[in-house]
Amino acid sequence: MNRITLAFAVLFSTAFAAQAEPTFCTARINGQDVPLAYDKDEPGLRDHFSRREILFTSWGRDTCPSYVVLRSLTPDLTDDQRGPFCLRHDKASDSIIGYDLGSRDAYGRCEAPATTVCQRVNQTKNAAVAISGAAARGAAKGARALPDGSGAVILSGSQSYITGALSSMGGAAAALASSPAIVAGAAVSVVAVGGAVYACRE
Known part of the structure:
Protein backbone atom coordinates (compact mmCIF):
# COMPACT_ATOMS: atom_id res chain seq x y z
CA MET A 1 0.00 0.00 0.00
CA THR A 115 -1.03 -15.87 -16.15
CA THR A 116 1.72 -13.76 -14.61
CA VAL A 117 2.11 -10.67 -12.45
CA CYS A 118 4.89 -8.18 -13.12
CA GLN A 119 6.96 -6.29 -10.58
CA ARG A 120 9.91 -3.97 -10.76
CA VAL A 121 13.08 -5.79 -9.73
CA ASN A 122 15.83 -3.26 -10.38
CA GLN A 123 16.26 0.33 -9.23
CA THR A 124 19.04 1.37 -11.62
CA LYS A 125 19.16 1.66 -15.38
CA ASN A 126 22.38 -0.37 -15.76
CA ALA A 127 20.61 -3.73 -15.95
CA ALA A 128 18.05 -2.40 -18.42
CA VAL A 129 20.83 -1.02 -20.61
CA ALA A 130 22.69 -4.35 -20.47
CA ILE A 131 19.60 -6.34 -21.48
CA SER A 132 18.68 -3.93 -24.28
CA GLY A 133 22.28 -3.91 -25.51
CA ALA A 134 22.50 -7.70 -25.52
CA ALA A 135 19.26 -7.90 -27.49
CA ALA A 136 20.50 -5.34 -30.03
CA ARG A 137 23.72 -7.32 -30.55
CA GLY A 138 21.81 -10.57 -30.88
CA ALA A 139 23.65 -11.87 -27.82
CA ALA A 140 20.45 -12.67 -25.93
CA LYS A 141 18.68 -15.52 -27.69
CA GLY A 142 14.92 -15.13 -27.48
CA ALA A 143 15.02 -11.41 -26.65
CA ARG A 144 12.68 -9.25 -28.69
CA ALA A 145 12.13 -5.52 -28.92
CA LEU A 146 8.48 -4.53 -29.10
CA PRO A 147 7.50 -2.53 -32.20
CA ASP A 148 4.97 -0.40 -30.28
CA GLY A 149 7.17 2.60 -29.54
CA SER A 150 7.56 1.69 -25.86
CA GLY A 151 11.24 0.82 -26.26
CA ALA A 152 10.67 -2.37 -24.27
CA VAL A 153 12.88 -5.42 -24.72
CA ILE A 154 11.40 -8.69 -23.51
CA LEU A 155 13.37 -11.82 -22.67
CA SER A 156 11.16 -14.86 -22.01
CA GLY A 157 11.78 -18.47 -21.07
CA SER A 158 12.13 -20.91 -18.24
CA GLN A 159 13.58 -19.74 -14.95
CA SER A 160 16.83 -21.60 -15.62
CA TYR A 161 17.18 -20.09 -19.10
CA ILE A 162 16.51 -16.54 -17.86
CA THR A 163 18.96 -16.97 -14.98
CA GLY A 164 21.63 -18.23 -17.38
CA ALA A 165 21.01 -15.47 -19.92
CA LEU A 166 21.23 -12.72 -17.30
CA SER A 167 24.35 -14.27 -15.75
CA SER A 168 26.08 -14.34 -19.14
CA MET A 169 25.52 -10.60 -19.56
CA GLY A 170 27.53 -9.87 -16.42
CA GLY A 171 27.40 -6.78 -14.22
CA ALA A 172 24.03 -5.41 -13.17
CA ALA A 173 22.13 -7.88 -15.36
CA ALA A 174 23.89 -10.84 -13.72
CA ALA A 175 22.94 -9.51 -10.30
CA LEU A 176 19.27 -9.90 -11.28
CA ALA A 177 19.70 -13.64 -11.83
CA SER A 178 19.24 -14.34 -8.12
CA SER A 179 16.28 -11.99 -7.67
CA PRO A 180 13.41 -13.73 -5.82
CA ALA A 181 10.98 -12.51 -8.49
CA ILE A 182 12.95 -14.47 -11.09
CA VAL A 183 14.05 -17.50 -9.08
CA ALA A 184 10.52 -18.22 -7.81
CA GLY A 185 8.90 -18.49 -11.25
CA ALA A 186 8.81 -21.56 -13.48
CA ALA A 187 8.29 -19.37 -16.55
CA VAL A 188 9.56 -15.82 -16.49
CA SER A 189 9.53 -12.79 -18.76
CA VAL A 190 12.05 -10.05 -18.05
CA VAL A 191 11.12 -6.63 -19.42
CA ALA A 192 13.71 -3.87 -19.80
CA VAL A 193 11.93 -0.57 -20.36
CA GLY A 194 12.42 3.02 -19.30
CA GLY A 195 15.68 2.40 -17.49
CA ALA A 196 14.13 -0.25 -15.24
CA VAL A 197 13.69 -4.01 -15.28
CA TYR A 198 10.45 -5.84 -14.56
CA ALA A 199 10.02 -9.55 -13.92
CA CYS A 200 6.72 -11.12 -14.90
CA ARG A 201 6.23 -14.57 -13.42
CA GLU A 202 3.49 -17.05 -12.64
Whole structure:
Protein backbone atom coordinates (compact mmCIF):
# COMPACT_ATOMS: atom_id res chain seq x y z
CA MET A 1 0.00 0.00 0.00
CA ASN A 2 2.93 2.38 0.55
CA ARG A 3 3.71 2.37 -3.18
CA ILE A 4 0.08 3.14 -3.99
CA THR A 5 -0.02 5.93 -1.41
CA LEU A 6 3.17 7.40 -2.88
CA ALA A 7 1.70 7.16 -6.37
CA PHE A 8 -1.39 8.99 -5.13
CA ALA A 9 0.80 11.77 -3.77
CA VAL A 10 2.69 11.99 -7.06
CA LEU A 11 -0.50 12.18 -9.10
CA PHE A 12 -1.97 14.71 -6.67
CA SER A 13 1.09 16.99 -6.72
CA THR A 14 1.37 16.71 -10.52
CA ALA A 15 -2.21 17.87 -10.85
CA PHE A 16 -1.57 20.89 -8.64
CA ALA A 17 1.72 21.67 -10.38
CA ALA A 18 -0.24 22.05 -13.61
CA GLN A 19 -2.58 24.50 -11.84
CA ALA A 20 -5.53 22.24 -12.54
CA GLU A 21 -8.24 21.19 -10.15
CA PRO A 22 -7.63 17.48 -9.47
CA THR A 23 -10.29 14.91 -10.19
CA PHE A 24 -10.59 12.37 -7.40
CA CYS A 25 -11.56 8.78 -8.05
CA THR A 26 -11.54 5.38 -6.39
CA ALA A 27 -9.83 2.25 -7.68
CA ARG A 28 -10.35 -1.27 -6.38
CA ILE A 29 -6.81 -2.64 -5.91
CA ASN A 30 -6.01 -5.89 -4.08
CA GLY A 31 -9.48 -5.98 -2.59
CA GLN A 32 -9.31 -2.45 -1.15
CA ASP A 33 -10.74 0.87 -2.30
CA VAL A 34 -7.81 3.17 -3.04
CA PRO A 35 -8.27 6.93 -3.60
CA LEU A 36 -6.37 8.46 -6.54
CA ALA A 37 -6.37 11.84 -8.24
CA TYR A 38 -5.60 13.01 -11.77
CA ASP A 39 -6.03 15.96 -14.10
CA LYS A 40 -8.94 15.09 -16.37
CA ASP A 41 -7.98 17.93 -18.72
CA GLU A 42 -4.41 16.71 -19.23
CA PRO A 43 -3.71 16.82 -22.98
CA GLY A 44 -3.89 13.38 -24.55
CA LEU A 45 -5.03 11.57 -21.40
CA ARG A 46 -8.50 10.82 -22.75
CA ASP A 47 -6.89 9.16 -25.77
CA HIS A 48 -6.19 6.25 -23.43
CA PHE A 49 -9.86 5.83 -22.43
CA SER A 50 -12.46 3.98 -24.47
CA ARG A 51 -16.02 5.32 -24.66
CA ARG A 52 -17.14 2.21 -22.84
CA GLU A 53 -14.72 2.92 -19.99
CA ILE A 54 -15.80 6.55 -19.70
CA LEU A 55 -19.37 5.30 -19.21
CA PHE A 56 -18.26 2.48 -16.89
CA THR A 57 -16.28 4.76 -14.56
CA SER A 58 -19.07 7.31 -14.25
CA TRP A 59 -20.96 5.02 -11.87
CA GLY A 60 -20.21 2.21 -9.47
CA ARG A 61 -17.42 1.69 -6.98
CA ASP A 62 -14.49 1.81 -9.42
CA THR A 63 -14.46 5.36 -10.72
CA CYS A 64 -10.80 5.61 -11.81
CA PRO A 65 -10.05 5.15 -15.50
CA SER A 66 -7.78 2.16 -16.03
CA TYR A 67 -4.91 4.28 -17.29
CA VAL A 68 -4.90 6.26 -14.05
CA VAL A 69 -4.67 2.96 -12.17
CA LEU A 70 -1.85 1.70 -14.41
CA ARG A 71 0.01 4.98 -13.90
CA SER A 72 -0.29 4.61 -10.13
CA LEU A 73 1.21 1.10 -10.31
CA THR A 74 4.05 2.12 -12.65
CA PRO A 75 4.95 5.68 -11.58
CA ASP A 76 8.46 5.53 -13.06
CA LEU A 77 7.30 4.91 -16.64
CA THR A 78 6.03 7.28 -19.30
CA ASP A 79 2.74 6.60 -21.05
CA ASP A 80 4.61 5.21 -24.07
CA GLN A 81 6.73 2.93 -21.87
CA ARG A 82 3.56 1.51 -20.29
CA GLY A 83 2.57 0.20 -23.72
CA PRO A 84 3.38 -3.49 -23.07
CA PHE A 85 1.42 -3.67 -19.82
CA CYS A 86 -2.23 -4.35 -19.02
CA LEU A 87 -4.08 -4.53 -15.70
CA ARG A 88 -4.59 -7.95 -14.16
CA HIS A 89 -8.13 -8.26 -12.83
CA ASP A 90 -9.22 -10.80 -10.24
CA LYS A 91 -12.88 -11.78 -10.59
CA ALA A 92 -13.12 -13.24 -7.08
CA SER A 93 -12.26 -9.93 -5.39
CA ASP A 94 -13.45 -7.82 -8.35
CA SER A 95 -10.26 -5.81 -8.13
CA ILE A 96 -6.97 -5.12 -9.86
CA ILE A 97 -4.21 -7.32 -8.44
CA GLY A 98 -1.30 -6.00 -10.49
CA TYR A 99 -0.20 -5.67 -14.07
CA ASP A 100 0.97 -8.10 -16.72
CA LEU A 101 2.24 -8.14 -20.29
CA GLY A 102 -0.41 -8.14 -22.98
CA SER A 103 -3.02 -6.26 -24.95
CA ARG A 104 -5.71 -4.29 -23.11
CA ASP A 105 -9.44 -4.62 -23.46
CA ALA A 106 -11.84 -1.66 -23.38
CA TYR A 107 -11.37 -1.43 -19.60
CA GLY A 108 -7.55 -1.53 -19.64
CA ARG A 109 -7.53 -5.11 -18.39
CA CYS A 110 -5.56 -7.91 -20.00
CA GLU A 111 -7.47 -9.11 -23.07
CA ALA A 112 -6.30 -12.69 -22.63
CA PRO A 113 -6.45 -14.28 -19.17
CA ALA A 114 -3.31 -13.11 -17.39
CA THR A 115 -1.03 -15.87 -16.15
CA THR A 116 1.72 -13.76 -14.61
CA VAL A 117 2.11 -10.67 -12.45
CA CYS A 118 4.89 -8.18 -13.12
CA GLN A 119 6.96 -6.29 -10.58
CA ARG A 120 9.91 -3.97 -10.76
CA VAL A 121 13.08 -5.79 -9.73
CA ASN A 122 15.83 -3.26 -10.38
CA GLN A 123 16.26 0.33 -9.23
CA THR A 124 19.04 1.37 -11.62
CA LYS A 125 19.16 1.66 -15.38
CA ASN A 126 22.38 -0.37 -15.76
CA ALA A 127 20.61 -3.73 -15.95
CA ALA A 128 18.05 -2.40 -18.42
CA VAL A 129 20.83 -1.02 -20.61
CA ALA A 130 22.69 -4.35 -20.47
CA ILE A 131 19.60 -6.34 -21.48
CA SER A 132 18.68 -3.93 -24.28
CA GLY A 133 22.28 -3.91 -25.51
CA ALA A 134 22.50 -7.70 -25.52
CA ALA A 135 19.26 -7.90 -27.49
CA ALA A 136 20.50 -5.34 -30.03
CA ARG A 137 23.72 -7.32 -30.55
CA GLY A 138 21.81 -10.57 -30.88
CA ALA A 139 23.65 -11.87 -27.82
CA ALA A 140 20.45 -12.67 -25.93
CA LYS A 141 18.68 -15.52 -27.69
CA GLY A 142 14.92 -15.13 -27.48
CA ALA A 143 15.02 -11.41 -26.65
CA ARG A 144 12.68 -9.25 -28.69
CA ALA A 145 12.13 -5.52 -28.92
CA LEU A 146 8.48 -4.53 -29.10
CA PRO A 147 7.50 -2.53 -32.20
CA ASP A 148 4.97 -0.40 -30.28
CA GLY A 149 7.17 2.60 -29.54
CA SER A 150 7.56 1.69 -25.86
CA GLY A 151 11.24 0.82 -26.26
CA ALA A 152 10.67 -2.37 -24.27
CA VAL A 153 12.88 -5.42 -24.72
CA ILE A 154 11.40 -8.69 -23.51
CA LEU A 155 13.37 -11.82 -22.67
CA SER A 156 11.16 -14.86 -22.01
CA GLY A 157 11.78 -18.47 -21.07
CA SER A 158 12.13 -20.91 -18.24
CA GLN A 159 13.58 -19.74 -14.95
CA SER A 160 16.83 -21.60 -15.62
CA TYR A 161 17.18 -20.09 -19.10
CA ILE A 162 16.51 -16.54 -17.86
CA THR A 163 18.96 -16.97 -14.98
CA GLY A 164 21.63 -18.23 -17.38
CA ALA A 165 21.01 -15.47 -19.92
CA LEU A 166 21.23 -12.72 -17.30
CA SER A 167 24.35 -14.27 -15.75
CA SER A 168 26.08 -14.34 -19.14
CA MET A 169 25.52 -10.60 -19.56
CA GLY A 170 27.53 -9.87 -16.42
CA GLY A 171 27.40 -6.78 -14.22
CA ALA A 172 24.03 -5.41 -13.17
CA ALA A 173 22.13 -7.88 -15.36
CA ALA A 174 23.89 -10.84 -13.72
CA ALA A 175 22.94 -9.51 -10.30
CA LEU A 176 19.27 -9.90 -11.28
CA ALA A 177 19.70 -13.64 -11.83
CA SER A 178 19.24 -14.34 -8.12
CA SER A 179 16.28 -11.99 -7.67
CA PRO A 180 13.41 -13.73 -5.82
CA ALA A 181 10.98 -12.51 -8.49
CA ILE A 182 12.95 -14.47 -11.09
CA VAL A 183 14.05 -17.50 -9.08
CA ALA A 184 10.52 -18.22 -7.81
CA GLY A 185 8.90 -18.49 -11.25
CA ALA A 186 8.81 -21.56 -13.48
CA ALA A 187 8.29 -19.37 -16.55
CA VAL A 188 9.56 -15.82 -16.49
CA SER A 189 9.53 -12.79 -18.76
CA VAL A 190 12.05 -10.05 -18.05
CA VAL A 191 11.12 -6.63 -19.42
CA ALA A 192 13.71 -3.87 -19.80
CA VAL A 193 11.93 -0.57 -20.36
CA GLY A 194 12.42 3.02 -19.30
CA GLY A 195 15.68 2.40 -17.49
CA ALA A 196 14.13 -0.25 -15.24
CA VAL A 197 13.69 -4.01 -15.28
CA TYR A 198 10.45 -5.84 -14.56
CA ALA A 199 10.02 -9.55 -13.92
CA CYS A 200 6.72 -11.12 -14.90
CA ARG A 201 6.23 -14.57 -13.42
CA GLU A 202 3.49 -17.05 -12.64
